[in-house]
Amino acid sequence: MLPHVEALPYQARRRFEVLQRLQSYRGQGQYREEEAKAAQELGVSLRSVKRLVRQYREQGIAGLQRQPRSDEGQLKIDETWRAFILKTYQQGNRGSRQMSRAQVAKCVASHAADIGSSDYPSRRTVYRVLAPVIQHQEQNQKRRSIGWQGDTLKLTTKAGIEIAVEYSNQVWQCDHTPADIVVVDRQGDILGCPTLTTVIDTYSRCIMGLHLGMECPSAAVTGLALRHAILPKQYPSGYEPTNLWESYGVPQYLYTDGGSDFTSSHIDQLASRLGIVLCRRRRPAEGGIVERPFGTFNSEFFSTLPGYIPRDAKVSPATINAEACLTVEQLEGLLIRYIVDNYNQRPDARDRQHSRIVRWRSGQMAQGVPPEERELDGLLMCQHRRRVYQGGYIRFANLIYRGEYLAGYAGAEIILRYDPRDITTVLVYQPQDRSDVFLTRAHAQNLETERLSLAEAKAISRRLREARTEITNQSILSEIRDRLQFIDALTAEPSTAASQAPSTSGEDAPRVDATEPESSITHKPLPPIRVYDYEQLRQEHGL
Known part of the structure; x- marks a missing residue:
């Protein structure tokens, strides 16, 4: 050839x-x-x-070769019909209205029946007439993102409602993503990649709240993130950032996708109780405001930490697991400091003169009093049904809990609400016809001064079962303390360890009986710990 x-x-x-x-x-x-x-x-x-x-x-x-036609690419359509098609499409997409190409074709057929014409453009011809117009609109949307400098951001919901974003706490957006980093438990065993849930104020692009945990995206996880965003921020020891995380409040709209974690009855109950209007996005591509920070977190924050999983680099899982050393609590503390002291302090691309937190502060309307924390506990925390055993104790996650007044509810069915990041304290509710009544707080015995997540409790129980050890509160507490002592010994300075080591060459060297079993060494018993219910004390004293 x-x-x-x-x-x-x-x-x-x-x-x-x-x-x-x-x-x-x-x-x-x-x-x-x-x-x-x-x-x-x-x-x-x-x-x-x-x-x-x-x-x-x-x-x-x-x-x-096939010879092209001289009129190839030209539509044989009357100009009257062309004008009718374009006018129908433009009028059908004004404001919040939406009209597709197929609906325009139906309008053409209906108009032809009204005027008694049998020669009218086909559906394919209508599509060809509208193709340049639709392509031009798509190019304009790609050329310039919505809400740029000097523009008023307008969000259109799936129901066709158009929302003009004009002030802070007007529209919040929420979404989940797997964090590109591997975390471990306190023993050092691999837990996997946690799920990060963020809540963002659309007006200021300020991060309002978050939740980081090993749970899959669900309505309960969404509720925990919203609880963190709604209430004023409080941090455990070691989490304190330099600046204040000032943003909190109740939004007017919650703008999310149509996932089951946002459309459940749990979220509907939350919205109706707090007066929040739930809105759905028309298309997944319209979630850029809440999804864009995830890329920033990966490139600026997660990529600097051990255990990071690069998406474009070929790194073996064994290498990543060997480098992973951060627990969920440690990662959350670092992430909070990054958001408060870095991300929220930087200006957004739409307003380079003010930082995100300053824009949120200046865009506030009348800031109301946030809901009571007990009200949000009833709506936003994870829950499980249990029964009270004789003696007034409860079993949950292989732990035994006791609380005030529970002895009088032996045999009754109760609801436990808890934060999976710390299950040493749970809230006990009694189910009623329309609402649940708060009874008391229950504390895990011998773990009142500890902090234990649900994922860590499951990991410890698994290790105790593998060692064929009885799973009790005391065994879990012993495992935690032994592990912490072991880690402290590993991280101690060599010089300190050498100075504390006994000398083996001298008359004053202590004599050690190698035959003495380790279990015979007596430890000083811990003093009894009394736990106070500060909420009960505040109510009794009228504070």
Whole structure:
């Protein structure tokens, strides 16, 4: 085959091959027979083969290609119908209204029936007329993102409601993502990648609250993130950032996607109780405001920590697991400091003169009093149903809990509400017809001064089962303290360890009985710990 023939379409190359073979029989007695075979191979009539032979002799290879029409690409449509199609589409997409191409085609058919015309544009013709208009609109949307400098950001919900974002705490957005980092428990065993849930104020782009945990996205996780965003921020020891996380409050709208973690009855109950209007996005692509910070966290924060999982680099899982050393609590503390002291202090691209937190502060309307924490506990915390055992104790996550007045509810069904990041204290509710009544707080015995997450409690229980050890509060507490002492010994300075080591070459060296079992060493018993219910004390004293 000639080199310049290779660029031809397949059909033209096939014709060239067949005609080349046919030309070799020219002037022979078998020509008519080969001519019939050529027509059969090409799937055309004998007359068409003769026409192709004539074109090939006169024009060469160009005669074998399909000649384009002179009016190719031009729509044969009356200008009146073209104007009607464009006008219908433009009027059908004004304001919050939306009209698709298929609806315009139906309007064309309806208008043709009204005027008694049987010759009207088909659905395909309508699509071709509207194609340049729709393509131009899509290019304009890509050229400039919504809400840029000097513009008023307008969000359109799935129901067609248009919201003009004009002040802080007007529209909040919430979403989940797996954090690109591997975390461990306090023993150092791999837990996996935690889930990060963020709540963002649309007006200021300020991070209002978050939740970081090992739970999969759910309505309960969404509630915990909203609880953190609504209430004024409080931090455990070691979490204190330099600046204040001032943002809190109750939004007017909650703008999310249509996932089950945002459309459940739990979230509907929360919204109706707090007066929040739930709105759904029309398309997944309209969630850039809440999804964009995830990329910033990965590139600026998670990528600087051990255990980071780069998406574009080929790193073996064994290497990543070997480097992972952060617990969920440690990672959350670092993330809070990054958000408060870094992310919220920087200006957004729409307003380079003010930081996100300053824009949130200046965009506030009348800031109301936040809801009571007990009200949010009833709505936003994870919950499980249990029964009170004789003696007034409860079992949950292989732990035993006791609380005030629970002895009088032996055998009763109760509801436990808790924060999975710390299950040493749970809230006990009694189910009623329409609402749950708060009874008391229950504390895990012997763990009142500890902090234990649900994921860590499950990991400790798994290790105790593998060691065939009875799982009790005391065994879990012993495992925690032994592990912490072991880690402290590993991280101690070598010089300190050497100075405290006994000398083996001297008369004053202490004598150690190697046969003495380790279990015979007596430890000083811990003093009894009394736990106060500060909420009960505040109510009794009228504070």
